[in-house]
Amino acid sequence: MKHEIIEMTPLQHAPRSTWCEMSEKLRQRLHLPKNLTSLKIGCGMHTVTCTIVFIKEDHFGLSLSEDVLNKLCLPIHSLSLQGTLKNNQQLQLGPVIGLLTEVKTTEDGVRFGSIHEFCKELAAYCMNKGVFFYIFSLTTYNNQQIEGYYLHESEWKKSIVPYPNVVHNRISSRKRERSKEFLQVISDIIENNVPYFNERFLNKWEVHQILSESEHLKPYLPMSQLYESKSSLEYMLTVNKDIFIKPINGSQGRRIFRVKEKDDQTYLLDFTTFSGEINTEFTNLQKLYSALSPRLKKGRFLLQETIQLNKYQNRTLDFRFLCHKKDFHQWKVTSAVARVSEDNQFVANLARGGQIYPIKSVLSELYGKDESRHLRKMLAELSLEIVNTVSLHAGGEFGEFGIDLGLDPKGHPWIIEVNTKPSKLENDQKSERVRPSARSIINYCLFLSQLNGQ
Structure with a gap:
């Protein structure tokens, strides 16, 4: 079905409550008969039948009475939306995309946590494509009537919004994602046949088990x-004299320990974010265990050998590959960057003070120009193989992954982490540029929206 971008305006004084006026140019493009007197209009899951008249205007214009806009849960001001004639009898506006995340109101306005600036890019891209985009939370959701935030004239406006055609899950808290409120929202969305992604957080152990089943990925x-x-700690330190201890549900490099056994059988301990006094050197394993044990009771942890990865300027280095789904079968690498840790940090996460560098220049400096080209291609292919494997076996629908990889001095790649909800940096371009990851997310939303007839 072809669609047109329709310039929509509210009618302040309509002869009837359910009234619309359509330009002659739009009527011709939609192939509507001249003698048509009523038209069914839909947006999201809402429909209204209204009286229609055609006016001689040379643009794709549609003016709707306030009553019609209210019944479609659309704002009472001008906006541009895609319009598609379904089954030659209903004008469908949209699609409508809802992003589910935490919403915090402050004196300066509304905030969407770490993805606030990224949401502006998503909204800007949707405006250009004639898509209605809004943010909603577990507390603003109601199966009968949703309150959401949409971007209008560079400000987020709170309003009743249409039920979405597709939902992108960006809840940032694992605890909140296990709450009754979240499960109720998702249950409603499924019952209404609305596709949604990214399904849920995956923990580190779950991902490791999935990837270790692949013979091709095992070496990485x-x-x-x-x-x-x-005993499990003792075994890992016997096999590997240097290990990481990571929370399986951790993110952004938080709450990670690193333990090294020295030649004199003393143990050195380093950690990222723990409060309270804790020693950094222990004369035997029992003393190390006694110090760690209370902290390891707060959740489940993964023991992992430390790979001696190549460094950059004597700092920890890894590579973030952002991958997005194009359709049900194809993934693509949307962006790739090198991440370099702050001095004396053993993780390169940006939340822990890491910095971004161009991957091409870092690899060229470390491995040479010709080898760096080969390594970039190999890392990209490995990232795609990882996302294909995880998305196939994890269950649920995923449309975005952040893959963290490292390289040892010989150029052998290692899998560090797989993120289902990768962090979004503020756009440091200070421009209206919409980054490829934002475009890819919306394009996948548009693909999914076709599943329920939008």
Whole structure:
């Protein structure tokens, strides 16, 4: 079905409550008969039948009475939306995309956490494509009537919004994603046959198990096992003299320990974000375990061998490949960057003070121009193989992954982490540029919206 971008305006004084006026040019493009007196209009899951008249205007214009706009849950001001004639009898506006995340109101306005600036890019791209985009939360959702925030004249406006044709899940809290409120919202969305992604957080152990089933990916996985007791810690330190201890549900490099066994059988401990006094050197394993044990009871942890990865300017280095789904079968690499840690940090996460560098220049400096080209291609192919494997076996619908990879001095790649909801940096371009990841997310939303007839 072809669509047109329709310039929509509210009618202040309509002869009837359910009234619309359509330009002759739009009527011709939609192939509507001249003698048509009523038209069914839909937006999201809402429909209204209204009286229609055609006016001689040379643009794709549609003016709707306030009553019609209210019944379609659209704002009472001018906007541009795609319009498609369905089954030669209903004008469908939209599609409507809803992004589910946490919403916080402050004195300066509304905030959407770490993805606030990214949401502006999503909204800007949707405006250009004639798509109605809004943000909603677990508290603003109601199966009968949703309150959401849409961008209008560079400000987020709160309003009743149409039920979405597709939902992008960006809830940032694992705890909130397990709440009754979240499960109720998702249950409603499924019951209404609305597609949604990214399904849920995946924990590190779950991802490791999926990837370790692939014979091709095994060589790129560090040795890992669940922390269950002192004996599991002792075993890992016997096999590997240098290990990471990571929370399986952790993110942004938080709450990670690193333990090294020295030649004199003392243990060195380093960590990212823990409050309270904790020693950094222990004369035996029992003393190390006694210090770690209370902290390892706060959730489940993964024990993982430390791979001696190549560094950049004597700092920890890894590579973030952002991958997006194009359709049900194809993924693409949308962007790739090198991440370099802050001095004396053993993780390169930006939340821990890391910095972004161009991947091409970093690899060229470390491995030479010709080898760097080969490595970039190899890392991209490995990222795609990882996302294909995880999305196939994890269950649920995923449309975006952030893949963190490292390289050892010989150029052998290692899988560090797989993120289902990768962090979004503020756009440092200070321009109206919409980055490829924002375009890819919306394009996948548009693909999914076709599933329920939009």
